[in-house]
Amino acid sequence: MLAKIVIVGAGPAGIRAAEVLAGAGLQPVVLDEARQPGGQIYRQPPPGAERDAFTLYGSEAGKARNIHAAFGRLGKSVDYRPDTLVWNCSSNALNILHKGRQGIVPYDRLLIATGAFDRVIPFPGWTLPGVFTLGGAQIALKAQGVSIGKRVALIGAGPLLPLVASQYLEAGADVAAVLDVTPFGAKIRALRGMLAVPEYARRGLSLLLKLKKFGVPTAYDVRAIEVTGNWHVDGLKWRDGAGRWHRIACDAVAASFGLKPEMQLADLAGCATYFDEATRQWLPSLQAGGRSSVPDVYLAGDCAAIGGADVAELTGKRAAYSVLRDLGIGFAADELKGIETTLARHTRLRKALDAAYPFPTHLIDAMSDSLTLCRCEGVTVGELRASYVKTSAPDVNRLKAFTRVGMGRCQGRVCGAMAAEILAGQSGASLPDVGRLRGQHPIKPIPMVV
């Protein structure tokens, strides 16, 4: 009997993995929460909202078309199940929710390609209507052809910032400012490393030139941010490296500070994790070929480590080849060799990008007691600090039990890492020691229906 292989996620990693496995005649199951394949990066607008690929994906239009076409070609050689939420994993089976109905999908091998989510750092006003993540701002444009506001300020600490800025400008949006909270010098110093993937360096440079051409106010080394407004965004205050405050009128803000793997499913599948000092976040422990610490579970794309869409395609294929190898199914190794070589260059690029956009610890240091940290439950930084003073909670799960931080609908996806930062800052313990919020099902809310 054929091994039952289940891929979770139909972004670039999941699609390329499906391609390899389908090519070997294994008919993988592809479960995806979205209604259409492509993931967030190559997300397709819903029927009725279609636009041409170049408008949607700009310089990445070719890649987007290729990915969508590749998945389309697979046809019946994959068991594709869109609009399917995977909300739990235990004993080699996944609990799924499709159109309000519960189901179970057992697997022999599980390939997780659940992507990433914006890394969030709270600042005053971040819960006001009109503040979104950079990824959210991009989705609004890509999937719906709308801008998140009439006049938009964009804030970030990663390559997504200039990308979203240029996409908004090209679409005709009024971009009030592009504020990078990391120093410009870091990018210059990292330039050499970025040349490991010349195409990427070229693209980055052209984005910066575009911002210049549009004449949008751009600042680096932004030290503090404050969104103003009574019940929705009416402006933004920011402080520069010299300590001067600036004011911008705007009705929308998009801000996030790099990306964070969506590793809840890997966590529930029992995959070991480690704290990555370089990116200051928890990652799944990866073994050769995209294998996780659990024998039947493989990881690919941004959920394994942030690498971007190109890397996701490669690690998707690589993990699929590992599945084939572990099942004792032969394949031509030439492509795999090429993948490893290219990935090595991308690893150098990623190191350079991490250096170009260092984690903005100054935004953590600036957090005042009145700042809301957990937007679901409305828990403030001050409540977390006070709870530590009272209880000496040694880890973030204990802090959660006392304060409700991370207990809301998002299950700490947004605020968990920041709660750990606050606890570490208050207690003097290291981030690895304060730990991360333990995964619990459901990964996303599921309805109580009979």
Place this chain on the structure above:
Amino acid sequence: MISESPQFHRLAERSGEQLVITVDNRDVAVRQGDLIITAVLLHQKAIRRFEFGDGFRAGYCLMAACQDCWVSLGDGRRVRACDTIVEPGMEVRTGIFNANGKTENC
């Protein structure tokens, strides 16, 4: 106040049939392929009340991760506005306008 000015703005004209849904019992013109969050925020600045304090919310991540944009529908379902596509006649209840009503988010 909250209904007077839109949060979102259409940048790309596109095909897609015009549909009518209701948001808190008021007719709202939308287009086929709009997500609920788009449909609502093209007309107002918020999508729900915050349960544990003053203020409103308008969604946040738009990719079904942050869980900030849950709304109720007339058929009793509760859905994320950012990953639910509008259907003709859909009744969206944000809970913003009926402060004394039974809408869950109040």
Place this chain on the structure above:
Amino acid sequence: MERLSVDVAIIGGGIVGCAAALALRKAGLTVALLEKGLCGAQASGINAGGVRQQGRHVTELPMTRRAAKLWPRLHETLGEDVEFRQVGHLRLARSEQDVQMLEDYAVTAREHGLYLQLNSGTVTREMFPWVSGKIAGSSLAVEDGHANPRLVTPAYSRAARSHGVHVLEFTPVEHAQWTGSNFEIQAPRLVVKSRHLVNAAGAWAGKFLSFFGESAPLTLRTPNLFVTEPVSYFMTKSIAVCGGAVYFRQVERGNVVLGGGPGWGDLKSERSRNRADTTLGQFARAIELVPELSGLHIIRSWSGLEGDLPDKLPIIGASRTTPNLVHAFGLCGHGFQLGPAIGEILCELIRDGRSQTPIDAFCISRFDAVAHQKMAGAG
């Protein structure tokens, strides 16, 4: 190697151990509490939070009555609010048979001073319109309610510490023995000498029985809990049902906490998890009782480890092999409400040699016959 000498050593920082520590210290004894992890991290911290007298076994009624008098003052005892709310506990009957059961139980309960208000199905619906029309009747305990289990036991441990108890967290007991005049309890880098020892180690109590040549048919229990998104407060009572398959309550913030059925757990690795199949199975049971729950979203689930005994009653009382050793474990999923009372009972047992509350039904020797039969069968 640190050495500590106290009147009483307690193994286990659950609600029983922490409440006993506080009571004993207040009675003037010196106390060391040894907890392998954090206080209130297992059964005491992960339960559904019900503070309930009704429905308990008749032998537990004196103890539960005693506890019920302590809960309303707990915020004073502990110096902080632990979200105890005396909202009342409503036990629902789905059939005339169940109604009869509630009536019979109410008679027994009254003998112990617990007054239960019996309602027909119609009256139940009039009083609580959110209860299903299919309900045949109900029994309301107005003194009952709920509290936040995540807060109660840690608050106890802090109160104990501030009264001078040596609360030693991350201190797993590796060995304990009776030397003839006192106990010697070994933990990493620590030896505690005490005149008395309390075994309040919950699911882990079996290990400590074995140090003293005792045993009990203790098994692992893994409660299965989950909680909904917050919705406006409508369910004004804690809910249980005859047959006990599901129980739930709504907190003031709006979330509904539901429980019942088995989770998954492993004593060795100390890991536990909510079981998805159990949780999914509870949806219909809960909605059958309160239809408004239909459509609410589950946002979080959890489990934990606790001790279970075959007759669903705890072991509370003196060891039969070792002087000055007292057991209090195996609360079988309903120890949260009893905790404050058991703390006082343990204090009396140690200080006076006897408790004013009858606890004979909970003696460890009640399993001797079972153990005997088993051995005979094996032979």
